[in-house]
Amino acid sequence: MAALALGACTSTSYAQTQELAPAVPGEFIIKYKDGHSPAQLEAAASSELQTPSLLQRIRTMFGAESPMQSELNSLKALESKYDLQSVSALETYDQPGAEALFNETYIYKYNTDVNTTDVMRDYENIDGVEYIEPNYIYTAFKAPNDPNYNSLWGMKIIKAEEAWEISTGAQTVKVGVVDTGIEVNHPDLKANTLKSEGMGPGCPNNTDTGNHGSHVAGTIGAVGNNTTGVAGVNWAVSMNGYAVLCAGGSGSLASIAAGVNKAVADGNKVINMSLGGSSDSTTFHNAIINAKNSGVTVVVAAGNCWNQPQSQKCPLSNPTQRGSSDYTYPAAYPEVITTAATTSSDQSASFSNRGRANDIAAPGVQIESTWPPSTYQSISGTSMASPHVAGAAGLLLSVNPNLTPDQVQNALQCTADDLGAAGWDEVFGHGRLNLKKAIDAVQSGNIPTCSTPGQPPSTPLPTNPGGATNTPAPTGGQQVHPCPEEAAKGNYNCTTPTDDNDYKAWEAEFKQGVSSLSPWFEYIRKAIYN
CATH class of the missing domain: 3.30.70.80 (Peptidase S8 propeptide/proteinase inhibitor I9)
Known part of the structure; x- marks a missing residue:
């Protein structure tokens, strides 16, 4: 990112x-x-x-x-x-x-x-x-792809059609799109868009110079059942655009934080951010904390750097960190709903970031949606997955406008269709969005609860495991010898992390199964993941 x-x-x-x-x-x-x-x-x-x-x-x-x-x-x-x-x-x-x-x-x-x-x-x-x-x-999370795919497979696989039997949305629900703006005069967006406000340098009002935000907006709320183009998760909704990414799909921290603050001030109950970066920012985090404290559900993209080479959009030199939502912001913040991307066959998208921060997954490959000035385009990215979830959050609020952000998140992630390893996992989070199950939970008033592991612990593991044959595991789990391969030799000089940042970088490798770099890695892996 x-x-x-x-x-x-x-x-x-x-x-x-x-x-x-x-x-x-x-x-x-x-x-x-x-x-x-x-x-x-x-x-x-x-x-x-x-x-x-x-x-x-x-x-x-x-x-x-x-x-x-x-x-x-x-x-x-x-x-x-x-x-x-x-x-x-x-x-x-x-x-x-x-x-x-x-x-x-x-x-x-x-x-x-x-x-x-x-x-x-x-x-x-x-x-x-x-x-x-x-x-x-x-920068916006978008990957180049074939623009000619015209099937809204994403709506079908998340069971939107069944959910629409209960609600197709409400104009009383406001959703903020912090992105490149929204083309307010697009025929499939105009009735559901209140405004698009230029927040960054050179960002115009009421249009979209980057296309990305309008595509995101279409998935959230393109007008449904109007014999035109596509349908969003919400057939009726009130969207506000905040153009913060106007320099070739990029924008500054100051502009984005201001966009989030303005979205909260404007009364949006959901904010979508299909964007991110590799730098942890107190300013950005504070804006998100304020949003959640104000009753706003914030949905973000996990990032598109898994298995991708180092580049301007995927700048981290460490390949494991580069493809991890744990090192992508705002995806790593605990106050947001971090969304991974899936294919039409319920596989993980090849580019979709993995990590402990992932909460949920949603369709993100060859997603057709609105495109400025008045057309449609199919593109891929976790940017396309995130608005499925943000749109779902808006639809739940049309059924019960009093839901808190935590209730919205639980209704979405705890009813998701489990994919990959049983239960929560780093690839799909709690699973792929099932909108029908989520709206049923809200309508019944019986919203389950579940949690996402989130970031690794901030306290580094012991720098010297010691020579005892039964050293306690640092974060629970099985007690193992710290240096199993060296024990017989009486050699306990294991390679050890020097500080918290080293630990986090290495932990990202441990969770991918890379345990051969030193006996210390094997110790950590067993201690945490057994």
């Missing part, structure tokens, strides 16, 4: 934890601790000068600066050092929840030739900075 990565809310060192990923040159998202933004420091310093305390008067006598003034001077020095062009606050659209998460969060635009690592390191050294991250670029 292109540039984004899901992230924890705690700040960590950029240089140590991030593989350089595509970002807008010279642009950064900076969040200050309360009272530590330049404007707040300047106001406090000015107030202190007007009514100086005894301590401040003593500092003045000896020509010393107050801590506030010192921090302010450090920030101003960095602004000068890197040639600051502009600063703007990240828009929250007056949402109380978002304002709490994004208080004192700003978009800094520096000279485009600045060294990203240097800027990050300098700001991280200032105590009043809560976090800084590049303004990452995210």
Whole structure:
């Protein structure tokens, strides 16, 4: 995926934890601790000068600066050092929840030739900075394919026809499409689209310059039973487009976060994001947290990098991480419904990311849908799978508008048709979407519950398994000797992870069955997966 990565809310060192990923040159998202933004420091310093305390008067006598003034001077020095062009606050659209998460969060635009690592390191050294991250670029998840496939096999395999006997949707349900925009005048979208708002630089209103968003919108809500083109999961719905991917199918972190915030402010109850990146972002994660806290179900694509070569859209150098939803953002965030892609024969799509983050699967190969300005196209990708699930979420809300995001997620994933290994697995999640079973669960009021494992544990395993012959497994499971191949030799110098990032990278390999790289790998594999 292109540039984004899901992230924890705690700040960590950029240089140590991030593989350089595509970002807008010279642009950064900076969040200050309360009272530590330049404007707040300047106001406090000015107030202190007007009514100086005894301590401040003593500092003045000896020509010393107050801590506030010192921090302010450090920030101003960095602004000068890197040639600051502009600063703007990240828009929250007056949402109380978002304002709490994004208080004192700003978009800094520096000279485009600045060294990203240097800027990050300098700001991280200032105590009043809560976090800084590049303004990452995210891309649409789409793979080139034959445009002439005209069968809506996806609707049939998810049992949409049976579900439509109960509901075909409702205009009262709003669904936000954070993508390349929606072609609002498309004959199969016009009646079900309220607007398409340009959120990113160069993104126009009420049209779609990238085609991707309109295709996604058609699967969610192309008008049904109108003798025209295709039918979406919802024959009736109210969609809002938020154009954030306008530069060749890519968009910045700031634009996407603003798009999510605006979608929440506009009252959408479902948001679809068929996009992603490889960089974990606190800003992006906070936007999603705010969405779920506001009662919005967020559905995202798992990513298209499984078994794919390293490229701009699949940038990670480690092939196991590259094809994993656990290292794709926003797919890896626990607040979203991460969707893998399946074929018409219920097989995993060749490109569909796998991982502990996968919640559910849906049709994603040769999916026909609406295409600007007024035609139709068949394309493939987890981008096409995600709107099947987002559309399903909207249909469930047409039956019961009071469902919480957790109830919607459980109704969808816990009634899915199990594919692959029995129960949840990393390829299909809980299984392929079965819309009829999901809507039956909602209508009956008997919604089952189930959970997705999610990301690997954040605490690294012991760096020294020790020589005991019955070392406890670190996360439960069978107790095994840490170095079975070396035990007879009395040699316990196993290769061990050095930090949490190494562990996560290696764990991604363990779960694919790669256990031959060292005895330590075999130890981990048995401890976790037996």
